[in-house]
Amino acid sequence: MMENIKITATDRSPEVDFDFEKGVFTLRGESYPEDVPKFFGPLIDDLNAYLSSDNLPSVEMNFELIYFNSSTAKVLMSLFDLFDQTAARGVPITVNWRYDSEDETMQELGEELAEDLEHASFNLIALEE
Numbered sequence: 001m002m003e004n005i006k007i008t009a010t011d012r013s014p015e016v017d018f019d020f021e022k023g024v025f026t027l028r029g030e031s032y033p034e035d036v037p038k039f040f041g042p043l044i045d046d047l048n049a050y051l052s053s054d055n056l057p058s059v060e061m062n063f064e065l066i067y068f069n070s071s072t073a074k075v076l077m078s079l080f081d082l083f084d085q086t087a088a089r090g091v092p093i094t095v096n097w098r099y100d101s102e103d104e105t106m107q108e109l110g111e112e113l114a115e116d117l118e119h120a121s122f123n124l125i126a127l128e129e
Contacts, residue, residue, distance in 0.1 A: 036071035087119035
């Protein structure tokens with residue numbers, strides 16, 4: 001069993017809460033780390049390893065991002081691809097995109113990312129203050 005990952009948010013990087021036992025993964029906050037590959041690389045490697053294993057239960061990915069830069073956007077696109085490929089193998093995957101109800105930019109970004117999902121379920125969730 002993989003070790004759960006918990007990383008506290010900083011002013012440049014998001015809070016990370018990856019619970020491999022439950023199959024629930026959360027990224028929350030702002031994301032513009034100075035070294036995006038260094039920050040996200042190990043996380044994606046672990047997720048990749050987890051998602052490629054057999055007999056996966058359902059997987060839930062929660063995004064609750066306030067802001068992210070273009071390098072993070074590329075990471076998100078590759079995550080969405082990974083989730084969709086996994087869902088295509090028959091693993092139930094739910095992606096929850098939570099955003100501030102006042103934040104049209106985040107709503108639109110979530111909608112754009114969701115367009116690439118063919119097999120995973122996607123929920124756009126507006127959060128009220």
